Amino acid sequence: MKNVRDEVANNLQSQRKKNKLTQKALAGLLGVSHNTISQWENGTNAIDMDSLFTVCEIFKVSVNDMYGKYSNDLMESFTSNEKQLLLDYRKLNKEGMEYIRQTMEMAVSMEKYKKYASVSNVENTEIG
Numbered sequence: 001m002k003n004v005r006d007e008v009a010n011n012l013q014s015q016r017k018k019n020k021l022t023q024k025a026l027a028g029l030l031g032v033s034h035n036t037i038s039q040w041e042n043g044t045n046a047i048d049m050d051s052l053f054t055v056c057e058i059f060k061v062s063v064n065d066m067y068g069k070y071s072n073d074l075m076e077s078f079t080s081n082e083k084q085l086l087l088d089y090r091k092l093n094k095e096g097m098e099y100i101r102q103t104m105e106m107a108v109s110m111e112k113y114k115k116y117a118s119v120s121n122v123e124n125t126e127i128g
Helices: 004-018 023-030 034-042 049-059 063-067 071-077 080-089 094-109 119-124
Strands: none
Touching (some): 004 049, 023 034
């Protein structure tokens, strides 16, 4: 089993390459030297929490994604439509994410959009 530092190191490098950033470019975004990025990716030094959260924002991934925990099992349980919704959500800025959160909250609170009808709705439905 990999240790946490190695897991984060591998995921950091993977996300950086996936997003087509050089170590130098990522270092510039984080305000650190490219040598620091190299040390994080090699597992020589561990990334600090503030930098990790900033990296997650840059790559639009969760801390769990960077730690390699839960992401695979959870993603396997999602339908392709659910996965696409998550990918689209991650493309939004904070204002767009807040709009979606509020819309979702409103829809979930409305009985007509719920997957399972409440007992009171079932009792009031005429069978005919």
